[in-house]
Amino acid sequence: xxxxRLMAVARKEVIQLRRDPRSLVLAFLLPLLLVLIxxxxxxxxxxxxxxxxxxxxxxxxxxxxxxxxxxxxxxxVRRHLERYGDVDRLLVEGKVSAVLVIPRDFAVDLAAGRAAxxxxxxxxxxxxxxxxxxxYADAITAGFAADAGRAGxxxxxxxxxxxxxxxxxxxxxxxxxxxxxxVLMSIIAAMLTSLTIAREWERGTMEQLVATPVHRxxxxxxxxxxxxxxxxxxxxxxxLVSMLLFDVxxxxxxxxxxxxxxxxxxxxxxxxxxxxxxxxxxxLATQAAIxxxxxxxxxxSGFIFAIxxxxxxxxxxxxxxxxxxxxxxxxxxxxxxxxPDALAGATIGLALYSLLGxxxxxxxxxxxxx
Amino acid sequence: MNAAVSVRGLSKRFGAFVAxxxxxxxxGEGEVFGFLGPNGAGKTTTIKMLTGLLDPTSGExxxxxxxxxxxxxxxxxxxxxxxxxxxxxxxxxVAENIDLFAGLYGVRGRRREERRAWILEMAGLAGQAxxxxxxxxxxxxxxxxxGCAVIHGPPVLFLDEPTSGVDPIARRSFWDLxxxxxxxxxxxxxxxxYMEEAExxxxxxxxxxxxxxxxxxxxxxxxSMSEPLxxxxxEDPARAVEAVRSLPGVTEASMYGRRLHVLVKDEExxxxxxxxxxxxxxxxxxxxxxxxxALEDVFVARVRAxxx
Numbered sequence: 001x002x003x004x005r006l007m008a009v010a011r012k013e014v015i016q017l018r019r020d021p022r023s024l025v026l027a028f029l030l031p032l033l034l035v036l037i038x039x040x041x042x043x044x045x046x047x048x049x050x051x052x053x054x055x056x057x058x059x060x061x062x063x064x065x066x067x068x069x070x071x072x073x074x075x076x077v078r079r080h081l082e083r084y085g086d087v088d089r090l091l092v093e094g095k096v097s098a099v100l101v102i103p104r105d106f107a108v109d110l111a112a113g114r115a116a117x118x119x120x121x122x123x124x125x126x127x128x129x130x131x132x133x134x135x136y137a138d139a140i141t142a143g144f145a146a147d148a149g150r151a152g153x154x155x156x157x158x159x160x161x162x163x164x165x166x167x168x169x170x171x172x173x174x175x176x177x178x179x180x181x182x183v184l185m186s187i188i189a190a191m192l193t194s195l196t197i198a199r200e201w202e203r204g205t206m207e208q209l210v211a212t213p214v215h216r217x218x219x220x221x222x223x224x225x226x227x228x229x230x231x232x233x234x235x236x237x238x239x240l241v242s243m244l245l246f247d248v249x250x251x252x253x254x255x256x257x258x259x260x261x262x263x264x265x266x267x268x269x270x271x272x273x274x275x276x277x278x279x280x281x282x283x284l285a286t287q288a289a290i291x292x293x294x295x296x297x298x299x300x301s302g303f304i305f306a307i308x309x310x311x312x313x314x315x316x317x318x319x320x321x322x323x324x325x326x327x328x329x330x331x332x333x334x335x336x337x338x339x340p341d342a343l344a345g346a347t348i349g350l351a352l353y354s355l356l357g358x359x360x361x362x363x364x365x366x367x368x369x370x
Numbered sequence: 371m372n373a374a375v376s377v378r379g380l381s382k383r384f385g386a387f388v389a390x391x392x393x394x395x396x397x398g399e400g401e402v403f404g405f406l407g408p409n410g411a412g413k414t415t416t417i418k419m420l421t422g423l424l425d426p427t428s429g430e431x432x433x434x435x436x437x438x439x440x441x442x443x444x445x446x447x448x449x450x451x452x453x454x455x456x457x458x459x460x461x462x463x464v465a466e467n468i469d470l471f472a473g474l475y476g477v478r479g480r481r482r483e484e485r486r487a488w489i490l491e492m493a494g495l496a497g498q499a500x501x502x503x504x505x506x507x508x509x510x511x512x513x514x515x516x517g518c519a520v521i522h523g524p525p526v527l528f529l530d531e532p533t534s535g536v537d538p539i540a541r542r543s544f545w546d547l548x549x550x551x552x553x554x555x556x557x558x559x560x561x562x563x564y565m566e567e568a569e570x571x572x573x574x575x576x577x578x579x580x581x582x583x584x585x586x587x588x589x590x591x592x593x594s595m596s597e598p599l600x601x602x603x604x605e606d607p608a609r610a611v612e613a614v615r616s617l618p619g620v621t622e623a624s625m626y627g628r629r630l631h632v633l634v635k636d637e638e639x640x641x642x643x644x645x646x647x648x649x650x651x652x653x654x655x656x657x658x659x660x661x662x663x664a665l666e667d668v669f670v671a672r673v674r675a676x677x678x
Contacts, residue, residue, distance in 0.1 A: 008473025012462065019461050204455035208515075211421055211451035212474040213443070 001217050009214065009222025013196070017226060023192070031188050031234045035241055038180050039173060046132040049074060052096035054081040059107035065118065068144045069100060074136040087121055097123045098133055174249070177242040178330035179303040181235060182264075186297035186323045187290065189231050189265050193272030194282075194289035196223050197364075201280040216365035220358065224269055231265040232258070242334075251337030257329070260343075263350040264326045268293055270357025277364035297323035325349035374399045374526055374557035375420065379429035382415050382580075389415040391580040392429065397559065397573075399525075402552050404571030405561040406669065412580040413561035414454065417530050420559070421451050434525050447475065450519040450527040454534065458515050460504030464495055467503055467518060475522035489517030492547060509540030516547060520556070527551060529560045533567060545570050565665045576669055583676045588665060595663045595671060597621055598637040602630040603656040604648060613651040614644055624670055631667055 017023050051069060055062050069075040078096055081087065087099045101119040109116035120137050122130040200206040209219070239257075242248040271292065276285040297303065300314060301323035307315055318324050325346035332338045332346075340347060375397035382390040390412040397403045405413040418424035420431055422442040431438045436445045458467045468489055472482045490496045493513035495506075503511065512532060520527055529548070533541040545567070552558050552572075560571060568574055569588050576584040576591070584591060604610045607625050614632060615623045619640050622633035634640035637660060645655055663671075 002476070004476065004478075005474055008470055011473070012459065012466070012470045015466055016459065016461050203460070204453065204457045205459055207453035207455065208451070208457035208519075209474075210423060211446065211453070212471065213446040213476070214474050 001215055005214050006218040006222045009219055010225040013223055013226045027188070027192060027230045028234065031184050031238055032241065034184050035180060035238045039177050039242070039246055046129050046136070047074060048076045049098055049129070049133045050078045050096045051075040052079040052081050052087070052090050052099040053077055054084060054087065054099060054101045056104045057102050057106040061107040061110055062102045065102060065144055066100070068140050072136065072140050074133070091121065091123050097129065173246050174335060175331065177246055177248045178334040179301070179327040181238045181242065182323050182326040182330050183297045183301065183303050184238065185231060185235060185264065186268060187294040188234060189227070189268035190272035190289040190293040191286055192227050192230065193223065193269040194276045194285040197273055197276035198280050198282040198285045202282060216362055219365060220270070220273060220361045223273060224266070227269050228262065228265050231269065232261060235261050248334060250334050252333030253339050256339050257333045260326065260329045260347055260350055263354040264322060267322055267350065267353035267357035270354070270361040274357070274360035274364045277361070296321040300324065301327050303327055322350060322353040373397065374401070375431070375433050375559065377420070377429070377431040380416070380419060380426050380431055381428045382419060382424065383427045388580050390419070393582045395575060395582065395585055397557055399557055400552055400555045402548060402558045402560065402570070402572045404568050404574045405559070405577055406563070406568040406574055406665070407577035408563060411577040413577055414530055417528050417559065417561055421449060421528050422446060447522060448524055448526065450522070450524040452515050452519040452529050452532055454530045456508070456511050456515060458503050458511065458518060461502065463500050463502055464490070464514060465499035467514065468521065471518040471521050477522050485521050489514065489521065493517050509536055509543070512536055512540070512544055513547060516544070520551065525555070526557045527559070529558065531561055531563070533564070541567065568665050576672055578673050578676065581676065583672045584668070591668045592663050592665065595668055597633050597635060599661055599663045599667055600632045600634060600637065600640065600644070600658055601661045602632060602644065602658050603628070604630065604653045606653060609651060610648060610653055613647050613653065617643055617647055619643060622671055622674060626666070633667070633671060
């Protein structure tokens with residue numbers, strides 16, 4: 001292997017990239033755009049749940065409870081109902097997602113120190129929102145009960161004083177954005193390199209290249225080098241945007257994140273080169289790259305759906321999805337500030353991926369180049 | 371004459387299809403050697419085996435003393451190869467293309483400067499090093515591609531249909547370059563399906579369906595046709611071919627554009643017989659004359675003789 005030949009290939013690749021506006025957009029603009037769109041669109045937080053209120057007590061106390069819901073910021077009161085019969089209609093029509101029913105004698109029971117149950121009816125067709133809203137409602141009523149000596153009334157028999165660590169405010173954005181960077185790089189990385197070899201076959205330049213004394217390792221690494229650079233810049237940009245725009249904390253070691261990113265890029269981009277060399281068509285190779293990297297990264301990596309909740313077959317399958325390990329590392333480094341010791345398994349997973357990607361890429365040239 | 375290329379029993383099979391069938395020949399140093407044949411005759415496959423791009427199924431070949439299979443690695447720096455399609459990078463400038471191939475062939479320092487200047491000069495691109503290659507006229511692209519293929523000064527150069535799509539004047543000037551290289555001792559192996567281009571070669575190998583059907587100097591190949599060749603002009607050459615093909619004394623009849631080439635055993639006897647047969651078919655002979663066989667006639671005759 002000759003460094004000069006490798007650099008000759010890499011230099012050529014950089015010149016071509018510089019002259020191709022489409023590649024530049026794909027390489028630098030698309031990732032940023034996607035981070036912004038995804039980060040704004042895929043927030044799983046629940047705010048301003050539309051609440052209907054059926055207040056049968058109509059006392060100062062019952063109004064205080066309704067105010068507590070309103071002031072929490074999680075609910076916004078849209079309707080005041082007169083009859084119980086309206087509840088069903090409003091929920092079905094989607095005018096409200098939850099209805100708070102306060103029974104008669106609410107104030108009386110409170111004053112007497114008896115339990116004063118209230119009813120919350122939730123639209124379960126969006127189970128995720130319903131579960132989260134229910135959690136908020138529990139917290140609000142508990143807070144209401146604890147206030148101003150009403151403690152005896154609504155207090156549950158055992159009180160869990162829960163504290164959430166690593167993502168204290170339970171911002172889903174904090175969980176999503178680091179994972180998002182991993183998912184994005186899954187698409188971009190393999191897609192960029194999936195074009196390179198196929199383009200050369202389509203244009204006939206590969207014929208000339210393979211006739212020179214260039215070694216396949218020099219072609220593969222010469223082509224990879226500029227794209228690895230682009231990938232690292234993309235990750236750095238996406239991380240900066242996440243930190244500055246979305247206040248995602250970066251608590252762990254940057255060199256460790258960089259090193260694991262490099263492993264991930266080697267794997268994904270090697271895979272892209274393999275597909276490109278094997279399929280010899282830019283269209284086919286790009287589609288294959290998206291199928292192989294993006295879909296598993298989106299669905300089986302734990303990005304949105306928790307791996308622990310998957311059926312066992314899918315759970316097993318997720319072990320061969322490299323994005324799974326990269327997401328684990330990204331979340332670990334960004335949110336928990338943990339390093340190699342806690343993420344050894346995931347790091348090994350990525351190291352194997354990089355070997356596989358490079359191995360396949362080099363093998364794909366076996367027929368043409370020594 | 372030392373053999374720059376020696377080939378013995380070279381074959382390539384793709385499944386049941388025999389692309390090249392037990393081909394043997396030798397090429398001397400500085401010789402311009404041509405492969406002539408229609409598409410699918412096995413020219414490109416042969417060149418790919420000789421350049422180490424394709425493994426032979428059987429047989430052996432040595433280029434500049436190196437085995438095409440065993441010494442493939444060393445071979446690539448000792449040969450130049452220019453493929454059928456224009457295969458430089460269109461989005462690189464002239465100088466960037468030259469520098470890329472200099473880098474790949476390990477041409478460095480002062481030698482690289484010299485070679486770059488030489489290539490620009492011979493391709494007629496002096497002062498245009500900064501132009502994008504895609505913007506050049508095809509003739510210039512081809513000469514630049516040739517320059518890049520010989521940037522390392524290889525003793526053996528392979529050109530696979532180098533002048534496809536190039537106009538005749540550009541083709542002629544491309545051949546001037548080939549002769550110049552050959553004059554400096556470079557062995558040049560060219561494949562072509564242009565008869566006119568084949569005439570430029572020192573020696574010519576006629577290929578058809580993977581077989582080598584004749585190998586000699588173009589003049590000798592033409593002279594080898596001992597039977598007289600007549601050229602006829604009539605109004606409907608397609609019908610005329612049918613009318614004369616099976617006449618006794620006619621070895622071969624084929625259409626060349628709007629004319630008929632008829633190979634006969636005896637000219638004096640054939641002339642009236644041809645006129646008779648055409649009149650019977652309702653056709654009139656506008657002119658009839660004896661001509662010197664062109665390579666194309668030789669090729670057609672050899673293909674027939676070989677049973678193809």
